[in-house]
Amino acid sequence: MARMGDVQFKEGWIPRTKGCDTYGCWQPDGQVLINVIPHAVDTILHELLHEARPQYSERAVRSIVGKLLKKMTEEEMQTIYAEYRRKVDQD
Ligand SMILES: [Zn+2]
Numbered sequence: 001m002a003r004m005g006d007v008q009f010k011e012g013w014i015p016r017t018k019g020c021d022t023y024g025c026w027q028p029d030g031q032v033l034i035n036v037i038p039h040a041v042d043t044i045l046h047e048l049l050h051e052a053r054p055q056y057s058e059r060a061v062r063s064i065v066g067k068l069l070k071k072m073t074e075e076e077m078q079t080i081y082a083e084y085r086r087k088v089d090q091d
Contacts (some may be wrong), residue, residue, distance in 0.1 A: 007032050016074050037081045042069060044084055 007030065014022040014035040021038035045065045049056065056064075069077075 006030075009034055011036050013037060013078070016077070021069070021077075037077055038069070040084055041072075041077050041080050044080060045069070 009032050012033050012035065014025055014033065016022075021035065023035055023038060025033045025035075027033060042065060045068060046061055049061050049065060053061075
């Protein structure tokens, strides 16, 4: 954890490759880029599915959301994240 003080963190979008997300990236200049969008969208869809289908098990929810994320486009991911940000920022 002491090492965190030496590293500069930035948030930013890292493009998807073949439906897979890169959650973070260490850069040679010592910065670490964190892609918060897939973390947030994964959680948003997960919790919305619990809301819509309370009878589904945790395992089922994770499985469905995992498949859904692989099929989503970058634009869809960014749209969900933007709507989430809009709602969070207005509260
Ligand atoms: Zn859950």
